[in-house]
Amino acid sequence: MNFQSLTPELIAAFEQIVGPAYILTAQHAEVDAYADYGRDHTEDLHYAPDVVLRPANAEEISRIVRLCHEHHIPVTPRGAGTGLSGGALPIHNGVVLSTDRLNKIIEIDERNLQATVEPGVVNEAFQQAVQAVGLFYPPDPASKGSCFLGGNLAHSSGGPKAVKYGTTRDYVLNLQVVLPTGDIIWTAANTLKNSTGYNLTQLMVGSEGTLGIITKVVFRLLPYPRHNILMLVPFRQEAQAAEAVSAVFRAGIIPSGMEFMEREAIAWSSDYLNIPLTLPEDITAHLLIELDGQDLDELYKEAEQVYTVLENYDVGEILLADNATQKDELWKIRRNIGNSVRYNSVYKEEDTVVPRAELPTLLRGVKEIGARYGFKSVCYGHAGDGNLHVNIIRGNLDDEKWNVGLRKPISEIFELCVKLGGTISGEHGIGLVQKGYVGIALKEANLNLMRGIKQVFDPHGIMNPGKIFDAQIMQVI
Amino acid sequence: MNFQSLTPELIAAFEQIVGPAYILTAQHAEVDAYADYGRDHTEDLHYAPDVVLRPANAEEISRIVRLCHEHHIPVTPRGAGTGLSGGALPIHNGVVLSTDRLNKIIEIDERNLQATVEPGVVNEAFQQAVQAVGLFYPPDPASKGSCFLGGNLAHSSGGPKAVKYGTTRDYVLNLQVVLPTGDIIWTAANTLKNSTGYNLTQLMVGSEGTLGIITKVVFRLLPYPRHNILMLVPFRQEAQAAEAVSAVFRAGIIPSGMEFMEREAIAWSSDYLNIPLTLPEDITAHLLIELDGQDLDELYKEAEQVYTVLENYDVGEILLADNATQKDELWKIRRNIGNSVRYNSVYKEEDTVVPRAELPTLLRGVKEIGARYGFKSVCYGHAGDGNLHVNIIRGNLDDEKWNVGLRKPISEIFELCVKLGGTISGEHGIGLVQKGYVGIALKEANLNLMRGIKQVFDPHGIMNPGKIFDAQIMQVI
Structure with a gap:
């Protein structure tokens, strides 16, 4: 792609569209917010935008994008910046287009x-708003307290x-989108x-x-499930946790949560949060299992069936959370594993x-590869979906090993x-950091x-360029 | 599109690919099967294919399609031919490619x-096969006894x-597809x-x-719900049935079925099937409501809640189906409405x-438009989804009125x-017969x-040409 540079005329035109309060340029380099727009939650990467725009609505976005399309200026759409694959990083500089003001x-x-809703609404704020009228919006990424629905849509979180x-x-059900040409469609x-x-x-x-900027979303909702049961099941063998x-x-049971956590994942997170948790020496992994529904008696019947299944495995004492506080604490531990790993070390997260049934084989494989190449990983994730987050810990790996040596494993x-x-x-997307590996999955x-x-969609290739795949044929690293 | 005509050389090449037992040409014009490949279940339309091919697998399909791509020959993929929008009609002649042998x-x-599974498996055969091991494949079009899974995929039935x-x-989860160039992808x-x-x-x-031919499908399945409850609820006012x-x-209840049937829909179907059904004079519509789940006590609780909701409406005596035979009969009546309408008259079906909550307004609007333009309609459908099948009955409308006069209403x-x-x-798709109206829905x-x-996907435009939209810009009729 041959992109053009931003001119003072274009910057003035942008300022006229969004208003002077909603534009940041290199002149604001000392402002923390400006630097923050060059980062997300992916490792410790940073790319500086030329200009940050915070438009108020689809019409302003359309006018901005139309100018960028005409003048071949890269546009990197940005939600809350909680992404883990570098998707919001402006690697070709140009415009960072923040959706934070589309928050209704x-x-x-x-x-x-x-x-x-608009894309800049925080996931948890939306969940709470619909719950207040007895409705349910289920998708709940670990970052739900800060991530935007627009970012959730970008990755199908x-x-x-x-x-x-x-x-x-x-x-x-339906999306309003500003296309990379500036057209607005549903x-x-x-x-x-x-x-x-x-x-x-x-x-x-x-x-x-990469195909446009979502400016409105119509979601379907469900009736809110009135009850849930949460249990923490300790296993003496990791592979058995995955097999269970x-x-x-x-x-015949479909839990509303089925989370796998290695011993270290749960230990680091409870330490990080200062939530005391007894972890007997012989426990190597946990499953956090949630059941939900409209009828509590029915849930207890299901829980009994789960206990029956678990009798076939070498499990420790099962903790059945018996009040809302205890449930919140357990979920908090689960949700903060990522933060606690980040607190301990720089890491690379593989999603x-x-x-589902192949999870034990995957887990064994990850550990075997780690042993062979000399790196440590902390593994956890959505075991019910077969989705294992592999956190490769930097620890004291040198630059060469960290930046190049890990590519092969x-x-x-x-x-x-x-x-x-x-x-x-x-669920994290390919973004920037997995792009070099996309040829392994896609022919x-x-x-x-x-x-x-x-x-x-994007004849001039301006929209979030350099993400997912390269325009040209590429080599698997 | 400028398509080429089939040559004897191409027909010979096709015959070599599929074998002589699996090709039909104009020489077989007297064979019923040949004519049948030019029809589906849409009105009384017929278009003759030049050649019908019945390949055995993706590799044969790839070879056929590659030849058609090279020589600009139209290819119309065909499942069981139960479609209601003319999607399988070979309107540009050329090759009809039947998937009936991909039936494993x-x-x-x-x-x-x-x-x-392969795309030529009959929906109900697949349902039964997975049910035999306690699993559940829910999608169940009315034609489930004969329609293919491939056709279900083509329209998202x-x-x-x-x-x-x-x-x-x-x-x-995953599809194997022969692209219009002949490439095979997952x-x-x-x-x-x-x-x-x-x-x-x-x-x-x-x-x-229009984008390729599906040759394998990976479906996800659910545990089979052990129990269900079925009730037939008669209403004295159509609009109230839709409102309920x-x-x-x-x-807070999500039924596993919520079907709306106008009086005539249910009356015609029960007559057609010779299943006696008492229909008091003052009943104008019915809802067929099914609840399913793993626990029968829980279902009875839900049924009570449904009864409580229905107390707010002017309903007749509710029939609670109390055995498998009665349930089968009620579903048979529902599923055969289309057949019974077809038995009574040629009709156009609008999908x-x-x-969901706009259904009463839609129903009133359809009847008002019918009254104004002088046509009769029989309405029924999946009320829980807001999906109303409007069957416009030909009755004694003349050719002009039927072919042209109905376009405006x-x-x-x-x-x-x-x-x-x-x-x-x-759920029926745009196909051929709704193509002229697609501009009403899509900008x-x-x-x-x-x-x-x-x-x-299809640079030569060979794959099911003339369906959904025209390659060129078109006018709304």
Whole structure:
């Protein structure tokens, strides 16, 4: 791509569109906020934007994008910056377009169990707003307290509840999108079913800001499940924890959460949070299992069935959380594993995913590869979905080993995923840091279809350039 | 599109690929089967193919398609021919490519609750095969006894259970596809989550055979729900039946079926099937409500809640089906409405869909438009999804009125759908017969994106040409 540089005229035009209060340029280099727009939660990467724009609505975004399209200026859309694959990093500089001012819940339609929202709404704020009227929006990434719904859409984010309720993708009915040419479209209709033309909605979801900027979303909602039961199950053998996951489903039970945590993952997080947790010496992993529904008696029956399944495994004493505080603490520990790992060390996170029953094989493979190449990993994740987050800890690895030496073992981990029927990202996206590995999961014919689609949407290649795949054919590292 | 004609050399090449037993040409014009390949279940339309090919596998299909791509020969993929929008009609002649020999259930993976199947498997045969091992494949179109899974994928078919379980689209993890160039790809991975590149899977689903030919499918499955309760609720006012639908959901209940039937729909079908059914004079519509789950006590509690909701409406005596035979009969009546209407008269079926709570407004609008333009309609459908099938009865309408005069009122019905937040097809697809109306639902910018995507997949435009939209810009009728 041959991008043009920003001119003072263009910057003045942008300022006129968004207003002087909502533009940051290199003149603001000393302002913390400016530097922050060059980072996300991925390792310790940083790229400086030329200009940060914070438009108020789709019309302003359309005018900005139209100018960028005409003048071949890169545009990097940005939500809350909580991404873990570098998707929001402005690697070609240009415009960082923040959606933080598109933060309105426009309508909660109780008659139709739907809601219309803007992309800058924080996930948890939306969950709470719909819960207040008895409704339920299930997708709940670990960063739900700060991440935006727009970012969730960019990656089809999951979270613990995905195992029963699906990911962000499964709740989207219709999207308003500013295309890379500046045109504004709605992708579909506000209906539960739609068989009217190609599915542009699902093409946008997971496209990581490379096909346009989502400016409104119509979500479907569910009735809020009135009750839940949460249990923490300690295992003496990691592989058994992974094996038990599949067995629970085979017993006809679909938990609303089924989380796997290595001993170190849970230990680091409870230390980090100062939440005391007894961890007997012989326990190597835990499953956190949640059941939810409208009827508590029914849930207790299901819990008994889960206990029956677990009798076949070498488990320690099961903790059944018996009040809201205890449940909150357990979920808090689970959600803060990422933060606690980051607190301990720089790390690389690999978002591996395989068919559920292949998880024990994947876990063994990751540990074997780590032993062979000399790195330590802390593993945890959504075991019910076969989605294992592998955190490779920097510890005292030198620069050479960290920046170059890990490429081969990471490739081996991803190759194992694909061999097991899986792929290289379940919910974090490819973004920047996995781009070099995308050829392991996607064949050249698939990538060429994607490149063609990108070209249809974005003929000048301005929208989040350099993410997911390169415009040209590339080599697997 | 400038298509080429079939030559004797090409026909000989096709015969070599599939073998002489699996090719039909104009020489077989006297064979019923040959004529049948020019029809589907849409009105009384017929278009003759030049040649019918029945390949055995993806490799044969790839070889056929590669030849057609090179020589610019139209290819119309065909499943069981039960479509209602003319999607399988070979309107540009050329090759009809039947998938009926790709009819194997390759694997039912009980460990992962997944199955791998070929597209020519009959929906109900697949349902039964997975049920035999305690698993559940929910999508159940009315034609489930004869329709193929491949056709279900082409339109993202729904069926009664979609209200709780979603449509075909929601069960697809991965597709093997022969592209219009002859390349064979897999669209994704066999995982429940996937955030690795653009979603080619959901782009294929609902693309009505215009982007390639699906040759294998990996479906996710659920544990089979052990119990269900079925009730038939008669209403004295049609609009109230439609209104009650939304009220049930607002009470926190998600039925596994929520079907609306006008008096005539249920009366014609029970007559057609010779199943006696008492229909008091003052009953104008019915809801058929099914609840399912793993626990019968819980279902009875839910049924009581449904009864409580229904007390607010003017309903007749509710029939609670109390044995399997009675349940089967009620579902048989529902499923055979389409057949009974066809038995009574030629008809046009419009597959309207709106947000659930707008159904009463849509129903009133359809009747008002019918009264104004002088046609009779029989309405029924998946009320829980806001999906109303409007059957316009030919009766004694003359050719002019039937072929031309109905265009305006049908446009008005579709415009009403869009105004209510809906669209023009919920599960039958646009195919041939709704193509003239697609501009009512899809703006030019959307259609141009779809045309661009079509061009990326199918540069010679050979795959099911003339369906969904025209390659060129078109006028709304």
